Amino acid sequence: xxxxxxxxxxRQLTPLQYEVTRCKGTERAFTGEYNAHKGxxxxxxxxxxxxxxxxxxxxxxxTGWPSFYQPAAPESVGEHVDxxxxxxxxxxxxxxxxxxxxxxxxxxxRPTGLxxxxxxxxxxxxxxxxxx
Numbered sequence: 001x002x003x004x005x006x007x008x009x010x011r012q013l014t015p016l017q018y019e020v021t022r023c024k025g026t027e028r029a030f031t032g033e034y035n036a037h038k039g040x041x042x043x044x045x046x047x048x049x050x051x052x053x054x055x056x057x058x059x060x061x062x063t064g065w066p067s068f069y070q071p072a073a074p075e076s077v078g079e080h081v082d083x084x085x086x087x088x089x090x091x092x093x094x095x096x097x098x099x100x101x102x103x104x105x106x107x108x109x110r111p112t113g114l115x116x117x118x119x120x121x122x123x124x125x126x127x128x129x130x131x132x
Contacts, residue, residue, distance in 0.1 A: 002048045002097040013047065020119045021047050021099035024084075024091070029064025032120025036060075041127040042072060043118075048097040052076050052123065053116065061108070061115055066123070068116040069108045077116075079104065092116060 004012075009022050019025040034043065043053040043066070053068045053076075061067035071077045075095055082091040082103065092101045101122045108115035 017046055017121050021122050024100040027119045027121050032065060034066040034120040034123055035064055039125055039127055041125055043123040044126055045094040045099055046122055046124045047099040048094060050094055050096040059109055063117055065117045066120055069112045069114055
């Protein structure tokens with residue numbers, strides 16, 4: 001587990017990255033750089049660089065946020081009950097540093113039926129090297 005002070009996170013992250021990942025904010029729909037992104041590679045945590053989602057599991061959900069039907073590995077993310085906004089949802093966090101990434105919903109495609117709806121600003125894309 002990676003732990004830093006709030007001041008250390010503020011120095012490392014942009015104001016929007018900090019708001020989303022450390023304060024459980026949400027970027028506006030259709031504004032994130034990875035919503036329509038089609039690159040081949042891995043989406044990593046912007047806070048600690050942990051691998052979170054593989055581009056092969058990405059799909060267009062039409063929601064305005066990058067969506068995946070599963071994480072890169074089950075241990076890549078953690079989940080917490082989120083009762084904010086008068087709803088009960090499942091928050092998704094980075095398992096390594098607890099950065100808020102987004103939420104998971106039970107309305108995704110096969111094979112999992114899940115939609116991991118993530119904030120682009122919480123992610124960093126790393127292209128897959130040839131032959132990987």
